[in-house]
Amino acid sequence: MRNVVLSEEQAFQLGVEAYIYGYPLVLMEVSKALLTSVATPEGMKAPINQFAHLRAFPDASFTAVVSPNSDTLYSSAWLDLSNEPMILSVPDTAGRYYLMPMLDAWTNVFASPGKRTTGTGKGDFAIVAPGWTGELPEGVQKIPSPTSLVWIIGRTQTNAKADYEAVNAIQNQYQLTPLSQWGKPYQPPTSVPVAKGIDLQTPPVEQVKNLDAATFFKQMSSLMKNNPPAPEDLEMVEKLAKIGIVPGEDFELQSLTPSVIKGLSRSVQAAHEQVVAAGSSPKAEVKNNWLMTYNLGSYGTNYLHRAGVAWVGLGANLPEDAIYPLTRVDEAGNPLTGENRYVIHFECDQIPPVNAFWSITMYNNQQFFVDNPLDRYAIGDRDHLTYNQDGSLDIYIQHSSPGKDQQSNWLPSPQDDFNLILRLYWPKAPVLNKLWSPPPVRRIS
Incomplete structure (x- = not known):
């Protein structure tokens, strides 16, 4: 396979495919390096195989992460299973909703312990690397991971x-x-030793964008030793071999023919542009001017979609765990702005159908919370909402207060443009089957 004579153009095309395929793997590694670069847990960073906990919700001054939520507190951990399994222990949460989605090195969610799947009782889960064959203690449930690198992004209802x-x-x-x-x-x-030479300033997506072909493909090859391609990736693995990329083996660009070196060197920028394009226009369905995305967290061989989602934001949930409709426009298709007043009217049989809970969060166009006199950044079914006599519900969205009688249902907006994310945690079948969609955001004249 590896002695195939390729033209520059053939190498270029294979390089583009290889980059798109390997992009999430390299981005996960760079993100892990950044988020584990501490001796003890602090903020959302923690050493490998330890939890970092967010202890409080961010406020409007928080700009470290886009589209923050005020529904759940995060508990994040990066695992390295190459030496031995790690056992995750969870307490009895007394019915409180939580989930512990586990991402493999390719960003697929391979398990999601929590209320939906394992209940809220006490539990111990051994997360096990590929090829591990040992014995587990009694009472510990085995969760096989497809890769040695795992990211747990736990969320606990708050x-x-x-x-x-x-x-x-x-x-x-x-x-x-x-x-x-x-x-x-x-x-x-x-006091875990911190790796030297980690770039702590540049965001991971920018770090990956700045890698040349020799560095990117070398890192990708070496990462595939402990994070093997999935069985369904066989066709891609055969393509990779044609340009000298073999899982777990050293990749040296300069050992290839001049035409292949030229083609691969050009491929990285072109492929990155495709990743950005895929992430910038996600495959969403439009319903009442809400963008509904149903295919996150498990990507199969849709490598471009997987890479685009990773570029937008690592850590997407499975739709069974959460779906996040988003809108930037009103019913007529005009941009949402604080200069107008709006209402979202849910008929009594159209209240968001969820097993856990739902909320609507307000963001400015930089995707951060909006400062307001109530310190209210989201509104949902756990707030003291006032329902209409027929059981329907109105949510008022505007910059100034709608008055005392409607304040319980008011989501304050900024003075300028904004957008809304509706979070549906553990959505019911009508949402997953695409039979339910949110009502439009209607302008009040």
Whole structure:
């Protein structure tokens, strides 16, 4: 396979496909390096195989992450399973909704322990690398991971600030224990050596964009040793071999023929442009001017979609866990702006059908929260909403207060343009089957 004589154009085309295929893998590695570059947990960073917990909701001054939420508090951990399995222990959350989605190195969600799948009782889950054949302790459930690198992005339902104490106590009981330490009194190491030479300033997407062909493909090849391609990727693996990329083997661009070197060197920029284009115009269905995306978290061989989603924001949930309709326009298709007043009217049989909960979050066009006198950045079914006599519901969206009688249902907007994200946690069948869609945002004259 590897002695095929390729023209520059053939190498270019294969290079584009290879880059798109490997983009999430390289981006996950760069993100992991950045988010584990601490000796002890701080903020959303923690050493490998340890949890970092967000203990409170961000406010309008927070600009570290776009489209933050004020429904759940995050517990994030990067795992390296190459030495041994890690055991995730969760407490009894007394019915409180939580989920622990696990992403493999290719960004597929391969498991999602939590209320939807495993209930809210106490549980221990051993996350196991490919090829591991050992024995597990009694009472520990096995979760096979397709790759040695795993990112857990835990979320725990949090009902406003009064809930912090209860949720923080649950977060403290989310534990990660190496299998070899199971059954012993284990404390995570407190002063882990931090890797040298990590770029802590440049966002991971920019770091990956700046990699040349030699560096990108070399990193991709070496990462595929512990993070093997999926069985359904066989056709792609055969293509990669034609340009000298073999999982787990050293890739040296300069060892290839001059025409292949030229083609691959050109391919990286062209491929990156395709990734950005795919991420900028996601494959969403438009319903009442809301963009509905149903195909996240599990991508099969749709490599361009997978890469585009990774570029927009790593860590997308499975639709069974959450769906996030988004709109920037009103019913007539005009941009949403604080200069106007709007209402979203849910008929009594059209209230968002969810097993967990729902919320609508207000964002300015930089995708951050909007400062307002109520410190209210989202509104939903856990707020003290006022329903109409027929059971229907009106949510008022405007810059100034709609008055005392309607304040309970008011989501404050900025003075200028904004957009809305409706979060549906553990959506019911009508949402997943595309039978339900949110009502339009209607301008009040």
